[in-house]
Amino acid sequence: MSISRDCPICGTPSSNAKIFQKENIDESRISGFSYASRKEPEYMCHELVQCPACDLVYVSRPPAQEELASAYHVADYDSSEEAADAAQAYILAMDPVLKQIKRCDSVLEIGSGTGVLLDLLKARGFSELIGVEPSSAAISAAPDHRRGWLREGIFKEADFAPESFDLICCFMTMEHVQDPMATAQSAAKLLRPGGAFVTVTHDYRSFVNRAMGKRSPIIDIEHMQLFSQTSIRELMQRCGFGNISVKPFVNRYALSYWMRLAPMPSGLKRALKQATHAIGLDKTKIGLNVGNTLAAGYRLND
């Protein structure tokens, strides 16, 4: 069952939006992996439209929230090395934010996976660490020392005390939530004054994503919206955050992972995989700007 929605950032009616990508869903190919992170791209998507006012690309007829929640709950999980690589890139990109927030005591991560980023934030001095993660597979894959930080389920503001965090991270997750404004507004309420809400989102306007078009891994059934630098800034502004910054950053992954994402025929992919493995190149880490963007906004003093 699907419900119709207008632009989830600015409310401009979806009837004013233009088609960005036509629906492409093959029910027979939907698997547990369709809702996993860092999977092989499937090039399936709901119909995506582009808001003429705030630049957001979004699904105007998303599946019901309960369907999404259960899809993520059962999503398989297979990406520990890539998750570690991603977290290293995030902590580097976040450095200016960590230096600017008022305190570094408590952090909430919305969509934490196995909590690998929380480990890195612990090393930066955070003592109260909480990750919310809907995938039970991700939580069971977490090492023992992180298990106590993780809460299984969909993020709900009511589960936390107002003004109780110095930092709230939502990385590669804003694309997946039903109501990105509600998530950001909740973050604003849960932050202490001087604290920061930080997101990592794909940028559909980045060079790589424009060049790949509908073969870009961001064109995906799990994405309920796609941001550009303009639209993520708009979201931060509308939620009352101050001192907003929006910057692309470099991701470093093994060559084998970049090849998995690349839009190539699977036969060619297999051949390249074997060739790079044979000469020991497949594990080489390569840094690329693929349009991932880190945005930060601060909760101003009331």
Ligand SMILES: [Zn+2]
């Ligand atoms: Zn809009």
